[in-house]
Amino acid sequence: MEVRYTMKDFPEPGDKDLANGISYMNKSDFKNALKHFEKSATYNNEYGLLFFGIFLLLGFGLSKRDPAKALDTFKKVAHLFSNRVAHYLIGILYYEGDKDVPQNIQSAYHWILNAAKLGWIDAMSQMGFAYCSGAFGKEDKKKGVHWLEKVVHNDSRDTVLYLFGNKEFQIDMTHQDDIVLSSVKGVTAASIISPVQCAAQCFAANPFSSNGIIYRAIFWDTMTNRQNTSLATSQLILGTVYMEDDGISTDKKKKAIALLKKSGENGNAKACLTIGHLYEMGNGVDQDYSEAMAWYLKSKDIEGEVDALQSIGRLYFTGHGVKQDFMLALSYFNTYNLHAEDREVYYMMAEIYKIGKDYKQSFLFFSKAADLGHAASATRLGLFYRIGFGVEKSETKSFAWMQKAAALNCPMAQFTLGQMHYDGYKGKSDHVKALDYFEKSLKNGFAPAAFMVEQLKFQKSLRDLHI
Template sequence: MEIIYKLEDFPNPGDRELSQGIREINNTNYQDALRYFEKSIRYGNEYALLFAGVIYLSGFGLQDRDPPKAVSLFKKAAAEYQNWYAHYLVGVIYTEGDVGVLKSNPYGTAWMTVAAKRGWYDAMAHLGVAFHERDKAMFWLRKVVENDNNPNGLIEDGPVYLFGNQMFLLNTNRVKKQIIDSIRTDRCSNLISPVKCLRVDLAISQCDDTRHIMLWDVLSTKKSSNVAVCQLFIASIYLDEDQYYRPDYNSGMYWLKKAAKNGSATGCLSIGLLYERGNGVEQNYVEAMEWFRKAYEIGGNPETTFRIGNLYYHGDGVERDCKMALFYFQEMVDLVDDGEAYGAMGYIYRSGKDGVPKDEDKAYECFAKAAENGVATAATEIGMRYKEGLNVKKDLKKAYDWYEKGALMGCPLAQYGLGTIFLEGAYQGEVDLDRAMEWFIKSDKGGFDLAGFMIQEVEKLRR
């Protein structure tokens, strides 16, 4: 990545130092760059304030980040030079909060509103997402999506400039296509501010080089910035239901397809889910799979991987193929610890179908992982194994512990299992009809039919 800045023939005071600072950024010498920017600031250079503020905000080349120092520099640029991008930066830092900067939505919104009224689309996007009032949100979101200048493909950006100033051209010709695509994918489904970009929990920030490039990309102004995200939010407004509005699936689908056209994996996934569930459209698993595959090709959304695996697992829209399902579920859990995916893998290994060898040990491991991630039925599966001695040594204490985990997570079958343990006196050697009845009642309320019969049996024993 390179910031291209050409000095005028007759530069203003501080411009030479600004130019030298930018040269040091291009060489990733951020400490040296900061020294030049601070010299330039002493000459009264407007954009040296922004560049220095970005370095303090990011902490690149420094021992620690210093958001309060960054805010003071951005405020100076806003006050002394009426720099509207500086207004946006102050606004987003206060809206989201940062180290040493107390979060204040009203204060941050006031700063961003000034920038938005001056035409800064990043500020408009953040305001559109922040407002809970439907009309206010729509007002700003629609202004951003007006930048969608290509009805049949990706938005044509043209040259990209930092801070919206044509003096600072952002050249990414030497950046690997994989990195550019990764950043674009992330920004097409998530509203990423400079503050969010710098948080360590953002997946893309695991690579420092990518994070540096992404920060400068976020600080640039281009037509495609946040358009797909705003289209997603407009879709969500139409699809949500509250006391005043019913879902408008036609409008929601229209805007989801707009976002999908602009490279949003979340847009593709959301369309697939509407078809899979039959929400606002006729249920169509084939169509759902097509949209899930589009989202998968774009990347960046692990849930897509699970949805494809789930269709293969159940044979919905495709011929059932547990081997293919297992491939996608495994890919999912390699990305994130997902209880549902682990649970499905457990059932596949337990049944051993479609070319997948039966493997009780792997099934147990997957059920245990699923239970750790909050899947009640998986805890119940393990409880049943220990109670009956299925492929494990019979252990009523462990059976009780696993049933209890599933029962407390609301699984009716686990609640039934606990009831049988207390009824039979299988754990600690004592029959406890009261506790058995307690768990059978909970299981019955949860819809497990056999529990109703057991309630009658306990009542007979009480007589």
């Protein structure tokens, strides 16, 4: 990346050193660039100060980063020139905290709000997210929507990139590596990027390493004020907020879905995943498993969204929208398991192995799911011990697993415990406990329990009449 600086016809004090600093920066000679930016800053040159502060934040030309001195420099730019970039960087430094800069949420709110009012798009996105999530203390969805809608409906879509949103600083990306450009696009579409975190990661990775070059490019991208930097994330958050409205109208739901789709089309993997779920469940759209699969695959392809692997595997497991394929389902589940644990995934894997009569593997995955609190899996383990699938028969262990599942309100487990007490667990029949479990099972929706409840109540009435 190179910055083409257009000096004014009548240069201001410090402009010449600013131009020299940018020239050295373009050659990746950060030490000399820093010297010229610092000299420009001594003239209270607006962008000399801003570049100097940024170099302090990034640690360019230094043996270590100096966030505290960067903060003081940004405050000077903000007070002298009401510079929106400086306001934003101060706000993020306070919001996250950094070396020798204690976190201060109240100050962060003040500075980021100022940057948003001055038109810095990422600040608007931050305000929207913070209000919707309660990050500034009290959640306020109405204010959050106000700022997010400003981002979404902003029409500043320059095809040419300008650093700080200032046309004096045009960015030339023609010589930038495609891998770097792709990384920038993917990362900025996934979330609102913190320039402070990015600065720290760039320095830690070494600015001249392959990762450092990517972090450097991402950082400068956050300094462009182009809408695309936070558009996809703002569309995702706004669409989600609309969908979570309890009294959402049909028109507003359509608007929410349209926003989520745009976010997905703009490269946000979580938005693609959300749209996939809506199509799978038929929420706000006609149920369409094939469309759900298409969005899940898009989510996976964008940045390997882990939850998309689970969803794709689930559709192959059920055969919804695709030809049922247990081997493909297992492949996606196994890949998912490298990154996360999910009881539903373990349960589906166990069911696949059970269908294939590999009871030992089935028992293993039912155990994993049950350990994570999956009631149906605990019930399956109880049945395995009762029947002897993959393990030695054990009435005691079967009863113990059924109790765990019943405590999690599994109606099948409650029914089975009722049967065990009715038939005589450990040789002793207990109709009182049996009736209790059958009634719980019926209450939780297991219809076959109704017959046993009636039977036991009838038998009890006969006993009460001494018949």
